[in-house]
Amino acid sequence: MESINTFDQAAVATQSDAIKGRYVTATKAFAPGDIVFKDEAFVYSTCDCEELLDETTDFTKLLDSNEDQTSYARSMRKSFHKILSAMIEMEIISDVDRAKCILKCITMYIGDKNSLSNLLQLSYANEPACKAAASTLRKDFPIAFQSIPLSVLTKIIGVLNTNSHELETLNGTGLFLSACLMEHNCAPNCSFTTNETTLWVTAIRPIAIGEPLSIDYGNMFYRPTSERQATMLEGYGFECTCVACTELPDLARAFICPNCPSGIVHLFPKEGYKCLQCQKLMNQKQIDQVCALEKELQEELPDTLEGVGQAAKGLLHQHHYLLFWALDALGLRGAQALVHNVTKLAHMWDRIITSIEYVVPGAHHEKTIYYDQLAQVRVITGDIGGAKQAYSKAYEISCIVSGANTPPTLALKELVDDVPKSRDELVERYGTGHEDEYMEEMEESDEEDEDMD
Ligand SMILES: C[S@@+](CC[C@H](N)C(=O)[O-])C[C@H]1O[C@@H](n2cnc3c(N)ncnc32)[C@H](O)[C@@H]1O
Known part of the structure; x- marks a missing residue:
C-alpha cells in the first residue's frame, strides 16, 4: 500500500x-x-464507547484506544458524557463516532483557527437541521461550544454528516x-x-x-x-441526473410481463413500463396493480422462503428488489448460522446470485461479499469445488474493485488457495459469533415451513 x-x-x-x-x-x-x-x-472515531455511555460518566473511560485527553478540548472534558449523550439524540448526528469526530474538529479549531480550512470549504446538505443542532449545543453546553461561531459549528456538523466514510475494520467513521x-x-x-x-x-x-x-x-x-x-x-441535497437515473431501465424493479410468457418488464425513464422481450408497454391498470403490491410489500417483507415465493403474486419478477432483499435477509442469516437445511440454503443462494448478476452485472464491491457467502454455503453443502469457484469469483471481482495487491484481495486469495473444508473450519476462519441466535431463528422458520407443507 x-x-x-x-x-x-x-x-x-x-x-x-x-x-x-x-x-x-x-x-x-x-x-x-x-x-x-x-x-x-483527516479525523476519525470509533463506536467503541457507545455501550459505555450507559455505564460510566468518566471522560477517560469514554476515550478510544487511539485517543488521549488532549484529543478533546479542556472545555468539553467535564461534561463529555452529557455532551455525547445529547449529540447522539440529535437526528443529524445520531452516531457516537460522528459526535466524537465533531468534537475533535472543534478541538482542532480551538487550537488553530486555520486547521479546518479545507474541511470548511466542503459543501454539505441539510443546513437548517445542522444549524438547529449547533444552536442547541451552544445553548445547552455554553462552556464547551460558545467559543465556536455558530456558522463554523453548523458547517462542521454538516460536513461530517454529509461526507463521512464508514471505517469497517475500525467500527467507526472518518472524513477523507x-x-x-x-x-x-x-x-x-x-x-x-x-x-x-x-x-x-x-x-x-x-x-x-x-x-x-x-x-x-x-x-x-x-x-x-x-x-x-x-x-x-x-x-x-442534489438531484441525481446520472445515466442510470435518466436513461437506463430500472433493473431493480422487475415485473412479469402480462403480455408474453417469459418477458420481463422494467420502468424506462422516458418510455414507461416496457417489456424487454415483446416491447409492449403496461397499461395504467397493470401499473397501478404492481405499484399497489410494491407498497404492500414495502410495509412488510416476507420472512420465509415460501413467503417470498407467494409475495410475487404472479406480478413481480424474481429479480425485483423487494423479493431480493427479503431473500437476502434469509440467505445471509442462514449462511452465518451455517444451518442444517442445506438444500434450502443452496436454493436461496442460487437465486440471490442469479438476481445480482442480472441487476448488477458489472464489478461491485458488494459482489465480493456475496460470492464469499456463496462459497461458505457451498462448503456447508460439501461442494468444495463449487466453493473454490465462488471464492475465485470473489477474488476476481476484488482485484477490480479493491486492486490486486491489497489486504482484502489478498485475504480472498488465501481462501482460493486453501478452501475451508468444513463448517468447523469456516467458523474458525471467519469467527462469526452469532451462530446460536441465527440458528434458533432458522430452526423456528424451518418448523413453520414444515407446518405449512
Ligand atoms: C462529498 S461533497 C463533494 C464535493 C463538493 N462538490 C464540494 O465542492 O465541496 C458532496 C456534494 O457534492 C455535490 N455533488 C456530488 N455529486 C453530484 C452530482 N452527481 N450531481 C450534483 N451534485 C453533486 C452535492 O452538492 C453534494 O452534496
Whole structure:
C-alpha cells in the first residue's frame, strides 16, 4: 500500500462547476483494477464507547484506544458524557463516532483557527437541521461550544454528516478530505475501499483522460432508481441526473410481463413500463396493480422462503428488489448460522446470485461479499469445488474493485488457495459469533415451513 499515490501525486485534477461544485477528473487513462489514489482520514472515531455511555460518566473511560485527553478540548472534558449523550439524540448526528469526530474538529479549531480550512470549504446538505443542532449545543453546553461561531459549528456538523466514510475494520467513521471531492454516480467508474484509517480509490471501468471520477455515495447496491434519487436528495441535497437515473431501465424493479410468457418488464425513464422481450408497454391498470403490491410489500417483507415465493403474486419478477432483499435477509442469516437445511440454503443462494448478476452485472464491491457467502454455503453443502469457484469469483471481482495487491484481495486469495473444508473450519476462519441466535431463528422458520407443507 505504501507505493500508492496520494491525491497530490496522482493523475487527477480538481475542477468545479455551478451545479456539482468541485469534482475530480482523471488526467491519464485508468484501467479496471488500477488504484487511482489513497487518502488518510483527516479525523476519525470509533463506536467503541457507545455501550459505555450507559455505564460510566468518566471522560477517560469514554476515550478510544487511539485517543488521549488532549484529543478533546479542556472545555468539553467535564461534561463529555452529557455532551455525547445529547449529540447522539440529535437526528443529524445520531452516531457516537460522528459526535466524537465533531468534537475533535472543534478541538482542532480551538487550537488553530486555520486547521479546518479545507474541511470548511466542503459543501454539505441539510443546513437548517445542522444549524438547529449547533444552536442547541451552544445553548445547552455554553462552556464547551460558545467559543465556536455558530456558522463554523453548523458547517462542521454538516460536513461530517454529509461526507463521512464508514471505517469497517475500525467500527467507526472518518472524513477523507480528498476522496470526498469525488462526485456521485449511481453507476460509478470508481470504487473505494478502507482499511484502518486509509481509504483508496480504484477504477472499476476503463476511464478516459478528462472523465470525472465518481463513486456511489450511498452504496445503493440493488436499489431502485426512485430510492437512489430520494437518498441523494435527502442525504446530499442534489438531484441525481446520472445515466442510470435518466436513461437506463430500472433493473431493480422487475415485473412479469402480462403480455408474453417469459418477458420481463422494467420502468424506462422516458418510455414507461416496457417489456424487454415483446416491447409492449403496461397499461395504467397493470401499473397501478404492481405499484399497489410494491407498497404492500414495502410495509412488510416476507420472512420465509415460501413467503417470498407467494409475495410475487404472479406480478413481480424474481429479480425485483423487494423479493431480493427479503431473500437476502434469509440467505445471509442462514449462511452465518451455517444451518442444517442445506438444500434450502443452496436454493436461496442460487437465486440471490442469479438476481445480482442480472441487476448488477458489472464489478461491485458488494459482489465480493456475496460470492464469499456463496462459497461458505457451498462448503456447508460439501461442494468444495463449487466453493473454490465462488471464492475465485470473489477474488476476481476484488482485484477490480479493491486492486490486486491489497489486504482484502489478498485475504480472498488465501481462501482460493486453501478452501475451508468444513463448517468447523469456516467458523474458525471467519469467527462469526452469532451462530446460536441465527440458528434458533432458522430452526423456528424451518418448523413453520414444515407446518405449512
Ligand atoms: C462529498 S461533497 C463533494 C464535493 C463538493 N462538490 C464540494 O465542492 O465541496 C458532496 C456534494 O457534492 C455535490 N455533488 C456530488 N455529486 C453530484 C452530482 N452527481 N450531481 C450534483 N451534485 C453533486 C452535492 O452538492 C453534494 O452534496
